[in-house]
Amino acid sequence: MTIKEIARLAGVSSAAVSRYLNGGYVSEEKKEKIREIIEKTGYRPSIQARNLRTRQTRLVGVVVPKISSETISRVTDGIGKILQEKGYQMLLATTDNNPEKELEYMELFENYPVDGVILIATILTRKHRKHIRETKIPIVVIGQHLEGENCVYHDDYGAAKEMGIYVGKSGKQKIAYIGVTREDKAVGTGREDGFLSGLAKCGMKMKDGLRKEAKFTMESGYEKAFELLRDNSDIDIISCATDTIAAGALEAIQKDFPERKGSIQITGFGDNQFLKAVTGGIPTVHFGYKTSGVKGAELLIDIIENGQDISVQMKLGYEIKNLQSEKKRE
Amino acid sequence: MTIKEIARLAGVSSAAVSRYLNGGYVSEEKKEKIREIIEKTGYRPSIQARNLRTRQTRLVGVVVPKISSETISRVTDGIGKILQEKGYQMLLATTDNNPEKELEYMELFENYPVDGVILIATILTRKHRKHIRETKIPIVVIGQHLEGENCVYHDDYGAAKEMGIYVGKSGKQKIAYIGVTREDKAVGTGREDGFLSGLAKCGMKMKDGLRKEAKFTMESGYEKAFELLRDNSDIDIISCATDTIAAGALEAIQKDFPERKGSIQITGFGDNQFLKAVTGGIPTVHFGYKTSGVKGAELLIDIIENGQDISVQMKLGYEIKNLQSEKKRE
DNA sequence: TTGTACGCGTTATCAG
DNA sequence: CTGATAACGCGTACAA
Numbered sequence: 218m219t220i221k222e223i224a225r226l227a228g229v230s231s232a233a234v235s236r237y238l239n240g241g242y243v244s245e246e247k248k249e250k251i252r253e254i255i256e257k258t259g260y261r262p263s264i265q266a267r268n269l270r271t272r273q274t275r276l277v278g279v280v281v282p283k284i285s286s287e288t289i290s291r292v293t294d295g296i297g298k299i300l301q302e303k304g305y306q307m308l309l310a311t312t313d314n315n316p317e318k319e320l321e322y323m324e325l326f327e328n329y330p331v332d333g334v335i336l337i338a339t340i341l342t343r344k345h346r347k348h349i350r351e352t353k354i355p356i357v358v359i360g361q362h363l364e365g366e367n368c369v370y371h372d373d374y375g376a377a378k379e380m381g382i383y384v385g386k387s388g389k390q391k392i393a394y395i396g397v398t399r400e401d402k403a404v405g406t407g408r409e410d411g412f413l414s415g416l417a418k419c420g421m422k423m424k425d426g427l428r429k430e431a432k433f434t435m436e437s438g439y440e441k442a443f444e445l446l447r448d449n450s451d452i453d454i455i456s457c458a459t460d461t462i463a464a465g466a467l468e469a470i471q472k473d474f475p476e477r478k479g480s481i482q483i484t485g486f487g488d489n490q491f492l493k494a495v496t497g498g499i500p501t502v503h504f505g506y507k508t509s510g511v512k513g514a515e516l517l518i519d520i521i522e523n524g525q526d527i528s529v530q531m532k533l534g535y536e537i538k539n540l541q542s543e544k545k546r547e
Numbered sequence: 548m549t550i551k552e553i554a555r556l557a558g559v560s561s562a563a564v565s566r567y568l569n570g571g572y573v574s575e576e577k578k579e580k581i582r583e584i585i586e587k588t589g590y591r592p593s594i595q596a597r598n599l600r601t602r603q604t605r606l607v608g609v610v611v612p613k614i615s616s617e618t619i620s621r622v623t624d625g626i627g628k629i630l631q632e633k634g635y636q637m638l639l640a641t642t643d644n645n646p647e648k649e650l651e652y653m654e655l656f657e658n659y660p661v662d663g664v665i666l667i668a669t670i671l672t673r674k675h676r677k678h679i680r681e682t683k684i685p686i687v688v689i690g691q692h693l694e695g696e697n698c699v700y701h702d703d704y705g706a707a708k709e710m711g712i713y714v715g716k717s718g719k720q721k722i723a724y725i726g727v728t729r730e731d732k733a734v735g736t737g738r739e740d741g742f743l744s745g746l747a748k749c750g751m752k753m754k755d756g757l758r759k760e761a762k763f764t765m766e767s768g769y770e771k772a773f774e775l776l777r778d779n780s781d782i783d784i785i786s787c788a789t790d791t792i793a794a795g796a797l798e799a800i801q802k803d804f805p806e807r808k809g810s811i812q813i814t815g816f817g818d819n820q821f822l823k824a825v826t827g828g829i830p831t832v833h834f835g836y837k838t839s840g841v842k843g844a845e846l847l848i849d850i851i852e853n854g855q856d857i858s859v860q861m862k863l864g865y866e867i868k869n870l871q872s873e874k875k876r877e
Numbered sequence: 878t879t880g881t882a883c884g885c886g887t888t889a890t891c892a893g
Numbered sequence: 894c895t896g897a898t899a900a901c902g903c904g905t906a907c908a909a
Contacts, residue, residue, distance in 0.1 A: 219903085221902080232880055236904090294615075464824050497801055561888095572894050599888095599903095
């Protein structure tokens with residue numbers, strides 16, 4: 218069913234139908250006739266052909282590393298809220314943490330096309346930077362700092378440093394850390410360096426062999442924590458780079474070393490609500506994930522609608538949660 | 548940069564460039580010339596214009612109610628795996644459990660367009676049925692049974708019945724149930740009716756006032772469980788329609804009624820791995836969510852590529868996990 | 878107010 | 894093997 222057929226059936230020109238659809242001049246009687254035919258045939262204009270013509274889609278593509286993550290769904294919640302308000306729709310693409318797929322989908326979005334792209338980033342390779350620099354549609358990066366490009370990110374280093382200080386002052390002696398790949402500048406490098414810096418400020422250091430690198434999954438957190446606990450009988454505290462990893466660490470204690478349950482503390486990052494609900498809450502960092510989604514979407518739409526003169530980098534704060542003093546209430 | 552400009556720069560016709568891009572007849576020297584120009588300009592064909600012409604996109608749209616859900620990410624994992632193998636890309640749209648948005652996105656996908664749509668369904672309204680019946684692109688529904696249409700669903704009733712029997716035989720006397728809206732035929736109606744039927748088979752019944760209806764969130768599960776515990780001092784067991792709700796119930800016990808922790812059991816549905824890790828595992832039902840994604844995607848692609856003669860409805864089995872006998876190990 | 882005619886960037890056809 | 898040229902479905906000057 219095309220606009221031509223509708224025109225023919227209604228006995229008008231396709232231009233008249235187009236005007237009817239887009240609010241141009243059409244006489245009342247033709248309007249009525251067209252309405253009737255459209256109603257009867259269930260005709261829908263091809264968005265595709267329209268976009269080819271108008272060069273805008275009111276669509277935003279969002280590339281995410283995975284969807285089974287509370288963190289990411291908070292960000293996309295924020296994005297979705299703004300897009301909805303502004304009359305845009307959101308298309309999501311997941312990449313399973315596969316950088317190649319990230320590029321693929323960014324290209325798909327670029328010439329499918331959409332009006333803009335938001336990338337929730339983990340690892341930014343040289344190819345990523347090149348693509349972001351050269352792409353013709355607006356791109357906003359969320360979760361990583363990228364100098365010279367539009368991005369909204371969190372103060373991972375600062376938060377981790379404060380967490381390090383908390384741990385350093387807690388009186389615990391044997392401290393372990395489970396991080397993630399340092400290729401991830403925010404979660405890997407930022408949190409690890411910040412944490413160590415915080416410890417150092419209290420005159421504490423981590424011993425060799427007490428630093429592990431996990432993937433972004435609970436299973437991986439479980440494995441690394443298991444190794445730590447198996448090889449070290451006197452660990453006091455395990456700080457984890459994400460709450461998901463921390464959940465794995467909790468599992469390791471509970472399942473394989475239940476006798477040490479009382480003597481080991483776990484800390485995390487991300488303020489995972491699920492974890493908080495079922496455990497009562499471990500010390501963790503609350504980042505404004507929903508806010509970063511909101512800010513990122515607002516920035517993108519502003520660029521789409523008003524063009525861009527200079528790039529914007531936005532850093533968001535944090536809050537440490539469930540520290541000792543708060544836990545007394547229970 | 549368009550195909551015409553490339554053609555002009557390479558001194559050939561646009562048709563030759565098109566053939567070069569799609570593997571048709573081009574002489575070696577022209578090939579080389581075209582390759583060079585494309586390389587130099589970074590030209591990418593407009594997928595959009597191509598699709599307008601070819602009427603196929605190798606793209607599948609997936610409409611989901613939310614993304615912050617382990618259940619749904621297991622399904623999309625399965626879908627993504629198959630699509631990847633078959634050379635399709637996947638676009639996701641989330642609707643926040645808003646039926647209107649579901650329709651909106653299904654229409655977007657239909658004429659944006661994509662080659663097929665998968666709907667992970669919760670509530671199927673009359674409008675949904677109408678749309679699914681009348682749409683011109685193949686649609687597969689996952690998670691709900693829909694007679695006469697393509698769907699892959701789980702045996703919610705059967706699983707719930709078995710859970711009901713387990714609870715009925717457990718010796719617990721005062722049984723509560725937190726379900727979800729009966730508009731959701733699978734999770735709402737199927738699980739509740741199955742559960743009650745299982746209880747009945749053991750000669751058990753639920754007392755009035757011990758049945759609550761929650762939303763699909765932990766917060767809602769918390770509230771309903773809190774009300775139950777506050778108003779009834781002798782509840783033995785709370786069976787929940789999802790593990791997410793169950794997590795909320797665990798929170799209510801832990802936070803507000805810690806003294807009753809040992810005397811109340813919680814059961815769920817969904818075999819949430821996160822919950823299992825941090826709690827050791829409550830009795831729950833494992834459905835083949837990843838499998839339903841796989842089967843749904845295979846079915847869809849088969850229809851896209853080979854057309855469809857008759858509709859297919861596929862029911863998947865289940866497995867009850869973490870029953871008493873298994874828990875003894877701890 | 879209306880309709881004709883053209884262009885958006887491709888691919889497919891067909892004559893050379 | 895190659896290159897014009899006609900679609901694909903729509904929006905929009907422009908002329909009527």
